[in-house]
Every structure is written in structure tokens, then in C-alpha cells.
Amino acid sequence: MATIDLSPLYRSSVGFDRMASLLDSALRSDTSASGYPPYNIERVAENQYAITLAVAGFEENDLEIEVENGVLRVQGRKAEENANREYLHRGIANRAFERKFSLAEHIEVSGAALKNGLLTIGLVKNIPEAKKPKRIDISRSQEELLEDRSKSRE
Structure with a gap:
């Protein structure tokens, strides 16, 4: 079976180390596995x-x-x-x-x-x-949302 080099995944991604190692181990053919x-x-x-x-x-x-x-x-x-056992x-x-x-x-x-x-x-x-997931209710006007946003910046 041909092996696939996953090293480019390690170079160009952040936080996906575990996924890449899972793919690597899944693709690796291990003949010693029973x-x-x-x-x-x-x-x-x-x-x-x-x-x-x-x-x-x-x-x-x-x-x-x-x-x-x-x-x-x-x-x-x-x-x-027990070493004294003799198996037939x-x-x-x-x-x-x-x-x-x-x-x-x-x-x-x-x-x-x-x-x-x-x-x-x-x-x-x-x-x-x-x-x-969170449910967001739509009940406020746009002006109220903008006022709340400007107050939080102060």
C-alpha cells in the first residue's frame, strides 16, 4: 500500500495536529496489529x-x-x-x-x-x-442595538 505524506498539513494549519495524526495512523499499515x-x-x-x-x-x-x-x-x-501446570x-x-x-x-x-x-x-x-447552539430572539430595534454597542465601548 502506498503511504501518503501528511507533513504539508502540519506546516499549513494550526490546531489540526490531532486530526492529521489520526489520519496518519489510520493510513499507516501496521502488520503487527492483531x-x-x-x-x-x-x-x-x-x-x-x-x-x-x-x-x-x-x-x-x-x-x-x-x-x-x-x-x-x-x-x-x-x-x-502456576508453573506446575502441564497443558495437553x-x-x-x-x-x-x-x-x-x-x-x-x-x-x-x-x-x-x-x-x-x-x-x-x-x-x-x-x-x-x-x-x-443558542437561540437568538429578534425583538429589538436596530437603534437600540447600536446604542448598546456604543455604551459598551465607553
């Missing part, structure tokens, strides 16, 4: 989402969830097993893993739960009041 553990992303309600990872065999103390700079990182490391067949994957999810602006982690081998992470979209 599909383990499998996961689902679902919309629970209008502003609520959930990520569910299949982490059979892992316990709460084997898992670590962290959010930093808009990236949700889920990491699993199994504690050392070992088909259950208890290998260490790390999954990263890029979160959109204003998405916050609301909590996490582990039940029946499924780790569910709740996400909520909290838009600040300043960013929400």
Missing part, C-alpha cells in the same frame, strides 16, 4: 456509547484503563500462572494486549464493568453550554 481481543462499539443512547471487549480469563486486577490526550487505552496483562492443549488466549481508541472531542469515560468475560466501558458525550 484482532485480539475482539471488541464492539455501540451507541446506547443519543449521547452515550459503549465499547465492549471480550477479555475471557482476565480479572479486574489484570486490566488497566487509561485516558490521555483523547486516547482511551485498554491494557491487559495476565498475572504469572492450550487454546485459551491469555496473552497480554493493548487496545487504543481515539475519542472525539467532549467524549468522556463514565465508567467500566467486567462481567462474564466482557469488559464494557461507558462513554458519554458532554458538550459544554458554551458550545451548544
Whole structure:
């Protein structure tokens, strides 16, 4: 697959660093990436989402969830097993893993739960009041608006 050079985006824009790095990471072909553990992303309600990872065999103390700079990182490391066990067949994957999810602006982690081998992470979209649309009533005359503007400059 051909790679795309995104360095011109970094030179000619301000504040879009995260978007450019998201594009860069999405376009980068990483052959070491595996599909383990499998996961689902679902919309629970209008502003609520959930990520569910299949982490059979892992316990709460084997898992670590962290959010930093808009990236949700889920990491699993199994504690050392009893060395005296002799397996005739070992088909259950208890290998260490790390999954990263890029979160959109204003998405916050609301909590996490582990039940029946499924780790569910709740996400909520909290838009600040300043960013929400405001309705502007049209009830004043133009003269009143101009008077208010001139008073605020004094």
C-alpha cells in the first residue's frame, strides 16, 4: 500500500495536529496489529456509547484503563500462572494486549464493568453550554442595538 505524506498539513494549519495524526495512523499499515481481543462499539443512547471487549480469563486486577490526550487505552496483562501446570492443549488466549481508541472531542469515560468475560466501558458525550447552539430572539430595534454597542465601548 502506498503511504501518503501528511507533513504539508502540519506546516499549513494550526490546531489540526490531532486530526492529521489520526489520519496518519489510520493510513499507516501496521502488520503487527492483531484482532485480539475482539471488541464492539455501540451507541446506547443519543449521547452515550459503549465499547465492549471480550477479555475471557482476565480479572479486574489484570486490566488497566487509561485516558490521555483523547486516547482511551485498554491494557491487559495476565498475572504469572502456576508453573506446575502441564497443558495437553492450550487454546485459551491469555496473552497480554493493548487496545487504543481515539475519542472525539467532549467524549468522556463514565465508567467500566467486567462481567462474564466482557469488559464494557461507558462513554458519554458532554458538550459544554458554551458550545451548544443558542437561540437568538429578534425583538429589538436596530437603534437600540447600536446604542448598546456604543455604551459598551465607553
